[in-house]
Amino acid sequence: MHKVNIASFDLNLLSIFVMLWETRSVTRASDRLALTQPAVSHALRRLRDGVGDELFVNAKGGLVPTARSEALIGPVREALEKIGLALKGQEAFVPSLAVRQFNIAAGDLVEFSIVPQLVEHLGREAPGIVVRMHPVPEGDLALAQLASGEVDTIIGGQPQKGMGVHNETLAEIRLATLVWKQEKLRSRRFPLDLYLDRPHVIIQMPPRQESVVEQTLSSLGLQRSIGAVVQNFMAMPIIAARTGYICNVPSRMAGAFAERFGLSVHEPPVDFAATPLYMSWHKRFEADPAHAWLMQQIRDMAQEPAAGGPPGK
Structure with missing residues:
Protein backbone atom coordinates (compact mmCIF):
# COMPACT_ATOMS: atom_id res chain seq x y z
CA MET A 1 0.00 0.00 0.00
CA HIS A 2 1.24 3.45 -0.92
CA LYS A 3 2.14 5.53 2.18
CA VAL A 4 1.31 9.21 2.10
CA ASN A 5 3.86 11.51 3.75
CA ILE A 6 1.47 13.97 5.37
CA ALA A 7 4.34 16.25 6.42
CA SER A 8 5.21 17.00 2.81
CA PHE A 9 1.74 16.62 1.31
CA ASP A 10 0.24 19.87 -0.02
CA LEU A 11 -3.14 20.12 1.71
CA ASN A 12 -4.28 22.69 -0.86
CA LEU A 13 -4.58 19.79 -3.30
CA LEU A 14 -7.47 18.39 -1.27
CA SER A 15 -9.76 21.29 -2.23
CA ILE A 16 -8.97 20.62 -5.88
CA PHE A 17 -9.67 16.93 -5.34
CA VAL A 18 -13.14 17.73 -3.97
CA MET A 19 -13.89 20.10 -6.87
CA LEU A 20 -12.83 17.47 -9.41
CA TRP A 21 -15.10 15.00 -7.66
CA GLU A 22 -18.06 17.38 -7.82
CA THR A 23 -17.57 18.54 -11.43
CA ARG A 24 -16.03 15.38 -12.95
CA SER A 25 -14.20 17.75 -15.29
CA VAL A 26 -10.85 19.53 -15.32
CA THR A 27 -12.41 22.37 -17.33
CA ARG A 28 -15.36 22.94 -14.99
CA ALA A 29 -13.13 22.57 -11.94
CA SER A 30 -10.74 25.21 -13.27
CA ASP A 31 -13.66 27.62 -13.88
CA ARG A 32 -15.01 27.26 -10.33
CA LEU A 33 -11.58 27.53 -8.77
CA ALA A 34 -10.54 30.47 -10.97
CA LEU A 35 -7.46 28.52 -12.05
CA THR A 36 -6.12 27.65 -15.47
CA GLN A 37 -6.76 24.19 -16.87
CA PRO A 38 -3.01 23.40 -16.91
CA ALA A 39 -2.83 24.35 -13.22
CA VAL A 40 -5.67 21.96 -12.35
CA SER A 41 -4.16 19.19 -14.52
CA HIS A 42 -0.83 19.70 -12.76
CA ALA A 43 -2.55 19.52 -9.37
CA LEU A 44 -4.25 16.28 -10.38
CA ARG A 45 -0.87 14.77 -11.31
CA ARG A 46 0.50 15.77 -7.93
CA LEU A 47 -2.52 14.26 -6.23
CA ARG A 48 -2.01 10.99 -8.07
CA ASP A 49 1.67 10.90 -7.17
CA GLY A 50 1.01 11.77 -3.55
CA VAL A 51 -1.79 9.26 -3.04
CA GLY A 52 -0.39 6.54 -5.31
CA ASP A 53 -3.63 6.14 -7.23
CA GLU A 54 -5.17 7.51 -10.44
CA LEU A 55 -8.13 8.86 -8.43
CA PHE A 56 -10.03 9.69 -11.67
CA VAL A 57 -10.02 7.97 -15.06
CA ASN A 58 -11.23 9.45 -18.33
CA ALA A 59 -14.55 8.21 -19.66
CA LYS A 60 -17.10 9.34 -22.23
CA GLY A 61 -19.13 11.34 -19.67
CA GLY A 62 -16.09 12.87 -17.99
CA LEU A 63 -13.86 11.86 -15.09
CA VAL A 64 -14.86 8.72 -13.20
CA PRO A 65 -13.58 8.27 -9.63
CA THR A 66 -11.62 5.16 -8.72
CA ALA A 67 -12.35 3.00 -5.68
CA ARG A 68 -9.58 4.82 -3.82
CA SER A 69 -11.21 8.14 -4.68
CA GLU A 70 -14.58 6.82 -3.44
CA ALA A 71 -12.97 5.94 -0.12
CA LEU A 72 -11.25 9.30 0.23
CA ILE A 73 -14.05 11.76 -0.59
CA GLY A 74 -16.00 11.46 2.68
CA PRO A 75 -13.07 11.88 5.09
CA VAL A 76 -11.53 14.65 2.95
CA ARG A 77 -14.76 16.66 2.86
CA GLU A 78 -15.22 16.26 6.60
CA ALA A 79 -11.63 17.32 7.27
CA LEU A 80 -11.95 20.43 5.10
CA GLU A 81 -15.22 21.39 6.79
CA LYS A 82 -13.61 21.11 10.23
CA ILE A 83 -10.63 23.18 9.13
CA GLY A 84 -12.98 25.79 7.69
CA LEU A 85 -14.97 26.00 10.94
CA ALA A 86 -11.79 26.26 12.99
CA LEU A 87 -10.44 29.09 10.83
CA LYS A 88 -13.79 30.86 10.71
CA GLY A 89 -13.97 30.97 14.50
CA GLN A 90 -16.62 29.94 16.97
CA GLU A 91 -20.28 29.98 16.15
CA ALA A 92 -22.30 33.01 17.17
CA PHE A 93 -23.38 33.01 20.81
CA VAL A 94 -27.15 33.13 21.23
CA PRO A 95 -27.90 33.97 24.90
CA SER A 96 -31.53 32.84 24.77
CA LEU A 97 -30.48 29.37 23.57
CA ALA A 98 -27.28 28.97 25.58
CA VAL A 99 -27.03 26.31 28.28
CA ARG A 100 -23.91 26.81 30.36
CA GLN A 101 -22.46 28.04 33.65
CA PHE A 102 -20.47 31.21 34.22
CA ASN A 103 -18.10 31.36 37.19
CA ILE A 104 -17.50 34.70 38.90
CA ALA A 105 -15.15 35.30 41.82
CA ALA A 106 -16.20 38.29 43.91
CA GLY A 107 -16.84 39.50 47.43
CA ASP A 108 -20.10 40.23 49.20
CA LEU A 109 -20.26 43.81 47.92
CA VAL A 110 -20.57 42.52 44.36
CA GLU A 111 -22.86 39.67 45.38
CA PHE A 112 -25.24 42.12 47.02
CA SER A 113 -25.09 45.07 44.64
CA ILE A 114 -24.47 43.62 41.15
CA VAL A 115 -25.21 39.90 41.11
CA PRO A 116 -28.96 40.17 41.92
CA GLN A 117 -29.55 42.41 38.89
CA LEU A 118 -27.34 40.16 36.77
CA VAL A 119 -29.25 37.01 37.74
CA GLU A 120 -32.59 38.75 37.20
CA HIS A 121 -31.43 39.91 33.76
CA LEU A 122 -30.18 36.45 32.78
CA GLY A 123 -33.45 34.91 33.91
CA ARG A 124 -35.20 37.00 31.25
CA GLU A 125 -32.63 37.02 28.46
CA ALA A 126 -30.73 33.75 28.95
CA PRO A 127 -32.67 31.33 31.17
CA GLY A 128 -30.30 28.46 30.40
CA ILE A 129 -27.32 30.25 31.95
CA VAL A 130 -26.38 29.71 35.59
CA VAL A 131 -24.10 32.07 37.54
CA ARG A 132 -21.91 30.40 40.15
CA MET A 133 -20.10 32.63 42.62
CA HIS A 134 -16.66 31.86 44.05
CA PRO A 135 -14.49 33.52 46.72
CA VAL A 136 -11.84 35.88 45.41
CA PRO A 137 -8.57 33.89 45.06
CA GLU A 138 -5.29 35.40 46.11
CA GLY A 139 -1.83 35.62 44.56
CA ASP A 140 -0.80 32.97 42.05
CA LEU A 141 -4.09 31.12 42.52
CA ALA A 142 -5.97 34.04 40.95
CA LEU A 143 -3.81 33.91 37.80
CA ALA A 144 -4.13 30.11 37.63
CA GLN A 145 -7.93 30.18 37.89
CA LEU A 146 -8.27 32.89 35.24
CA ALA A 147 -5.82 31.21 32.85
CA SER A 148 -7.47 27.80 33.20
CA GLY A 149 -11.00 29.15 32.87
CA GLU A 150 -11.95 27.89 36.33
CA VAL A 151 -13.33 31.38 36.85
CA ASP A 152 -14.44 33.60 33.98
CA THR A 153 -13.74 36.84 35.82
CA ILE A 154 -12.61 38.18 39.18
CA ILE A 155 -14.30 41.32 40.46
CA GLY A 156 -12.73 43.08 43.40
CA GLY A 157 -10.96 46.06 44.84
CA GLN A 158 -7.53 45.11 43.49
CA PRO A 159 -6.37 44.53 39.88
CA GLN A 160 -5.06 41.04 39.26
CA LYS A 161 -1.44 40.55 38.24
CA GLY A 162 0.07 38.11 35.78
CA MET A 163 0.90 37.50 32.15
CA GLY A 164 -2.18 37.67 29.95
CA VAL A 165 -4.48 39.15 32.62
CA HIS A 166 -6.51 42.20 31.64
CA ASN A 167 -7.95 44.58 34.22
CA GLU A 168 -10.75 47.07 33.70
CA THR A 169 -12.19 49.61 36.12
CA LEU A 170 -15.76 48.41 36.40
CA ALA A 171 -17.06 51.13 38.70
CA GLU A 172 -16.05 53.81 41.19
CA ILE A 173 -17.32 53.00 44.67
CA ARG A 174 -18.47 55.96 46.75
CA LEU A 175 -19.64 55.80 50.34
CA ALA A 176 -22.89 56.82 52.00
CA THR A 177 -23.40 57.21 55.74
CA LEU A 178 -26.30 55.45 57.49
CA VAL A 179 -27.85 55.85 60.92
CA TRP A 180 -31.22 54.84 62.36
CA LYS A 181 -34.21 56.98 61.34
CA GLN A 182 -35.14 57.78 64.91
CA GLU A 183 -32.13 60.10 64.95
CA LYS A 184 -34.37 62.31 62.75
CA LEU A 185 -31.52 63.90 60.85
CA ARG A 186 -32.84 66.22 58.18
CA SER A 187 -29.61 67.41 56.55
CA ARG A 188 -28.38 65.62 53.46
CA ARG A 189 -24.79 65.77 54.70
CA PHE A 190 -24.15 63.92 57.96
CA PRO A 191 -23.14 66.23 60.87
CA LEU A 192 -19.41 65.98 61.54
CA ASP A 193 -19.72 66.30 65.33
CA LEU A 194 -22.16 63.38 65.53
CA TYR A 195 -20.02 61.41 63.07
CA LEU A 196 -16.99 61.69 65.34
CA ASP A 197 -18.87 61.24 68.62
CA ARG A 198 -21.12 58.24 67.81
CA PRO A 199 -19.53 54.75 67.59
CA HIS A 200 -19.21 53.19 64.13
CA VAL A 201 -19.66 49.61 62.95
CA ILE A 202 -16.98 48.93 60.35
CA GLN A 209 -4.56 48.07 55.09
CA GLU A 210 -6.44 51.17 56.18
CA SER A 211 -9.89 52.13 54.91
CA VAL A 212 -10.43 55.28 52.88
CA VAL A 213 -12.39 56.64 55.85
CA GLU A 214 -9.47 56.25 58.27
CA GLN A 215 -7.04 57.63 55.70
CA THR A 216 -9.15 60.74 55.09
CA LEU A 217 -9.95 61.43 58.73
CA SER A 218 -6.30 60.96 59.70
CA SER A 219 -5.21 63.43 57.02
CA LEU A 220 -7.57 65.98 58.60
CA GLY A 221 -6.36 65.26 62.14
CA LEU A 222 -9.67 63.58 63.03
CA GLN A 223 -10.56 60.18 64.49
CA ARG A 224 -13.84 58.32 64.78
CA SER A 225 -14.99 55.94 67.51
CA ILE A 226 -15.27 52.23 66.65
CA GLY A 227 -18.08 50.24 68.24
CA ALA A 228 -17.90 46.98 66.28
CA VAL A 229 -15.82 45.33 63.55
CA VAL A 230 -17.58 42.80 61.28
CA GLN A 231 -16.62 40.63 58.33
CA ASN A 232 -19.70 41.08 56.15
CA PHE A 233 -21.39 44.21 54.78
CA MET A 234 -24.80 42.78 55.63
CA ALA A 235 -24.03 42.86 59.35
CA MET A 236 -23.30 46.59 59.35
CA PRO A 237 -26.82 47.99 58.78
CA ILE A 238 -28.36 45.36 61.05
CA ILE A 239 -26.12 46.42 63.93
CA ALA A 240 -26.65 50.10 63.10
CA ALA A 241 -30.43 49.61 63.19
CA ARG A 242 -30.29 47.94 66.64
CA THR A 243 -27.70 50.17 68.30
CA GLY A 244 -27.81 53.60 66.71
CA TYR A 245 -24.21 53.12 65.56
CA ILE A 246 -23.10 54.76 62.32
CA CYS A 247 -22.02 52.76 59.29
CA ASN A 248 -20.56 53.71 55.92
CA VAL A 249 -21.53 51.52 52.99
CA PRO A 250 -21.17 51.75 49.20
CA SER A 251 -23.76 54.24 47.99
CA ARG A 252 -25.30 51.77 45.53
CA MET A 253 -26.17 49.51 48.50
CA ALA A 254 -27.34 52.27 50.82
CA GLY A 255 -30.90 52.59 49.51
CA ALA A 256 -31.61 48.89 49.91
CA PHE A 257 -30.16 48.81 53.43
CA ALA A 258 -32.12 51.89 54.47
CA GLU A 259 -35.39 50.46 53.18
CA ARG A 260 -34.93 47.10 54.89
CA PHE A 261 -33.54 48.22 58.24
CA GLY A 262 -35.18 51.56 58.97
CA LEU A 263 -32.14 53.74 58.40
CA SER A 264 -31.63 57.16 56.87
CA VAL A 265 -29.00 57.77 54.20
CA HIS A 266 -26.70 60.77 54.07
CA GLU A 267 -23.64 62.08 52.35
CA PRO A 268 -20.55 61.63 54.56
CA PRO A 269 -19.54 64.69 56.58
CA VAL A 270 -16.28 64.91 54.62
CA ASP A 271 -15.59 63.87 51.05
CA PHE A 272 -14.07 60.39 50.84
CA ALA A 273 -12.30 59.50 47.62
CA ALA A 274 -14.04 56.95 45.43
CA THR A 275 -12.33 53.55 45.29
CA PRO A 276 -12.16 51.56 42.04
CA LEU A 277 -13.83 48.20 41.52
CA TYR A 278 -11.90 46.09 39.02
CA MET A 279 -13.03 43.36 36.66
CA SER A 280 -10.23 41.01 35.60
CA TRP A 281 -10.08 38.27 32.97
CA HIS A 282 -7.55 36.36 30.89
CA LYS A 283 -6.88 37.22 27.26
CA ARG A 284 -7.17 33.50 26.34
CA PHE A 285 -10.94 33.92 26.41
CA GLU A 286 -11.35 37.30 24.74
CA ALA A 287 -12.24 35.68 21.40
CA ASP A 288 -15.00 33.62 23.04
CA PRO A 289 -18.29 35.38 22.18
CA ALA A 290 -19.98 33.95 25.28
CA HIS A 291 -17.25 35.34 27.53
CA ALA A 292 -17.40 38.73 25.82
CA TRP A 293 -21.18 38.75 26.27
CA LEU A 294 -20.87 38.01 30.00
CA MET A 295 -18.37 40.84 30.46
CA GLN A 296 -20.76 43.30 28.82
CA GLN A 297 -23.71 42.19 30.97
CA ILE A 298 -21.63 42.76 34.10
CA ARG A 299 -20.63 46.22 32.86
CA ASP A 300 -24.26 47.08 32.24
CA MET A 301 -25.38 45.84 35.66
CA ALA A 302 -22.58 47.76 37.39
CA GLN A 303 -24.00 50.99 36.01
CA GLU A 304 -27.52 50.33 37.31
CA PRO A 305 -28.61 51.28 40.84
CA ALA A 306 -28.83 48.35 43.22
CA ALA A 307 -32.21 46.91 44.17
CA GLY A 308 -34.03 48.85 46.84
CA GLY A 309 -34.09 52.26 45.23
CA PRO A 310 -31.79 55.25 45.41
CA PRO A 311 -30.53 56.62 48.70
CA GLY A 312 -32.96 58.86 50.54
CA LYS A 313 -32.67 61.31 53.37
Missing part, protein backbone atom coordinates in the same frame (compact mmCIF):
# COMPACT_ATOMS: atom_id res chain seq x y z
CA ILE A 203 -15.87 46.15 58.00
CA GLN A 204 -12.73 44.18 58.80
CA MET A 205 -9.83 45.33 56.62
CA PRO A 206 -6.97 43.10 55.44
CA PRO A 207 -3.77 43.24 57.53
CA ARG A 208 -1.77 46.44 57.12
